[in-house]
Amino acid sequence: MxxxxxxxxxxxxxxxxxxxxxxxxxxxxxxxxxxxxxxxxxxxxxxxxxxxxxxxxxxxxxxxxxxxxxxxxxxxxxxxxxxxxxxxxxxxxxxxxxxxxxxxxxxxxxxxxxxxxxxxxxxxxxxxxxxxxxxxxxxxxxxxxxxxxxxxxxxxxxxxxxxxxxxxxxxxxxxxxxxxxxxxxxxxxxxxxxxxxxxxxRHPAVNPKESLKQIILDTYANKGKVLIPVFAVGRAQEVLYILKQLYEESELPNIPVYFDTPLGAETTSLYQYHQNYLRAQFRSSFLKGENPFHFGTLDFIRGNNRSLDVASSEEPCVVIAASGMLTGGRILNHLKTTLEDPDSSLVFVGYQAEGTPGREILDGKKRVEIAGKEYEVKLKVHYIPGLSxxxxxxxxxxxxxxxxxxxxxxxxxxxxxxxxxxxxxxxxxxxxxxxxxxxxxxxxxFMDREVVKVVEKDVHLDFKPEFTKVGELEVYPFVGALLKKQDGIHLISKEQYIGILTETEEELETMLTKMTSKEGLEAETETETAEPVEEISETEFKETLLKYADVGIFSRSRARELKNMLENEGRDATIAHINKLARKDRLYPLDTTKQEELRRVLVAGINSFPQKARELFNEIVER
CATH class of the missing domain: 3.60.15.10 (Ribonuclease Z/Hydroxyacylglutathione hydrolase-like)
Structure with a gap:
């Protein structure tokens, strides 16, 4: 290699x-x-x-x-x-x-x-x-x-x-x-x-939600604007989610929030389609037909003329716009009218690369060039690292x-x-x-270097050696043992070997399983992991889908389409496809209520029982 x-x-x-x-x-x-x-x-x-x-x-x-x-x-x-x-x-x-x-x-x-x-x-x-x-x-x-x-x-x-x-x-x-x-x-x-x-x-141990709330409250009290430059995917959605929480908890006044990034709006829709990649609570929200990013004062800006109108307005508001490093995008519309306003705030929520306008402002530069014109930086500059x-x-x-x-x-x-x-x-x-x-x-x-092989199986080192210098060489003398297991030969230390001798057969088996199995490794980690959620019972999934097939809501051609997609592209692609069809009213356009129920059942069933879903689709195709 x-x-x-x-x-x-x-x-x-x-x-x-x-x-x-x-x-x-x-x-x-x-x-x-x-x-x-x-x-x-x-x-x-x-x-x-x-x-x-x-x-x-x-x-x-x-x-x-x-x-x-x-x-x-x-x-x-x-x-x-x-x-x-x-x-x-x-x-x-x-x-x-x-x-x-x-x-x-x-x-x-x-x-x-x-x-x-x-x-x-x-x-x-x-x-x-x-x-x-x-x-x-x-x-x-x-x-x-x-x-x-x-x-x-x-x-x-x-x-x-x-x-x-x-x-x-x-x-x-x-x-x-x-x-x-x-x-x-x-x-x-x-x-x-x-x-x-x-x-x-190290990211400071501060709550980004509380930090953002305080910045908005302070700026609103001064009748200024809060500009939040974002990347269209990732940071934009996290900022929306935090603002939704703050508004629903009545932590903020009824101040307008403008989402001025068409690309960000499109990528936000992808989160609905690809809910399988998100935390369990987001999957649950989307399955219920809720949108965890939308709230009452949120306004998606589509055309550039509207963006310019908001930028020229003196209305106190929050503006979320790309690009995240101020290298382009509609955030420039708002910077031109806000950089020299000491009552307004600029809030960075992501990394600023060296040489970008965002980095210059974050590093304290007092005059910057935006779209060929120089501006004095008078607004307040904030950075919330917890949103990285x-x-x-x-x-x-x-x-x-x-x-x-x-x-x-x-x-x-x-x-x-x-x-x-x-x-x-x-x-x-x-x-x-x-x-x-x-x-x-x-x-x-590494072309002339290979992993050591013994009987065509890798040798695993099950301890961390501490080498010492001997002339030009680094040496670690030790006493240990070779341990043969299903996944190869393991080189273990003397202490590990003595420990094995003192274990009962049952304890030994437990230890070996823990050392090598995926389940054991995952159990030991302190990192939080997402638990799989069974969002529908197998019985409910089958009965509901067969009922919809009987009355023509779920057609044989649709069943064949989803069966083939599951086999060829997998669960995640199939769920995204179903969500897109429903969003465009093409899953069952005659009745949006039944369409939403069909979407929920299909997404939950495929997520929980992909193999059973394939079998059920095949059964419907062959009826």
């Missing part, structure tokens, strides 16, 4: 890692660089025609934004992701293509790709659910796990024949989001590539330390130097793992 770091090396944006094995060549993400030094049309450091496939961790543009350019330059393989990541990426990439087209007509910039390139790119997606192994090539198997970052975001577990296991975190969440589940526990792995956006920082979608320094370290068997080598990426190097030092000092922060273009070659 050979790993080359082509993006997000000692910086936060532009994630792109090239992996070569004996039989395959593939990418981990293919994202755009943003902020200072970003090229308008970067050149690939490889031949796109030689790439066999791409593993996409999530849809954010700094991870997905060069995929259409890759396709336009000859890539013809598959792009592996979750269903939700594909759907979010389609919206973000289409929006990026439109922005480039506008820039071409306005500033004469040549676009990196077109909307036609985006359409061709979407045809190359191959989508899978979490925890489902994907045979990406003859020597590579990929499994996605929940990263807890944004809708559909995944940790990629990559098993490579002859080289071992590589885990790529993409971006991982902090575990306290009211919407997203906590990130999955680290699988035992040989190599780890981990993000470090906040590798040197990234794990902080403690969360990142805990993720690494959660593995029973620690990685042999760790690569720290997706962080500015001070953050990446701080995480590197902490891992080395506390866990004694070989940890490296790669430069842009750095290559690590």
């Amino acid at each position: 050979k790993i080359q770091f082509l993006g997000a090396a000692k910086e936060v944006t532009g994630s792109c890692i090239l992996i070569e094995t004996r039989r395959s060549k593939f990418l981990l993400d293919c994202g755009q660089r943003q902020g200072q030094g970003a090229e308008s049309s970067p050149e690939f450091q490889f031949n796109p025609r030689e790439i066999d496939f791409v593993i996409l961790s999530h849809a954010h543009i700094d991870h997905s934004g060069l995929l259409p350019k890759l396709v336009a330059e000859g890539f013809d393989g598959e792009i592996y992701s979750t269903v939700a990541t594909r759907d979010v990426a389609e919206l973000l990439l289409e929006d990026s293509a439109k922005i480039q087209k506008e820039a071409e007509s306005g500033a004469g910039l040549i676009p990196m790709f077109t909307e036609e390139d985006v359409a061709l790119t979407m045809d190359k997606f191959s989508v899978y659910e979490w925890d489902v192994p994907i045979d990406a090539s003859d020597d590579v198997t990929v499994t996605f796990l929940d990263a807890g970052h944004i809708l559909g975001a995944s940790i990629s577990v990559i098993d490579i024949s002859g080289a071992g296991r590589l885990v790529y975190t993409g971006d991982i969440g902090h575990g306290h989001s009211p919407i997203m589940n906590p990130p999955a526990k680290l699988n035992n792995t040989d190599f780890l590539i981990i993000e470090s956006t906040y590798g040197a920082k 979608a990234h794990a902080d320094a403690d969360g990142l370290f805990s993720f690494v330390n959660s593995a029973d068997i620690l990685p042999k080598k760790i690569f720290v990426v997706h962080g500015e130097p001070e953050n990446a190097e701080a995480l590197q030092r902490r891992i080395i000092n506390n866990l004694r793992i070989d940890t490296f922060v790669p430069e842009m273009g750095y290559t690590e070659n």
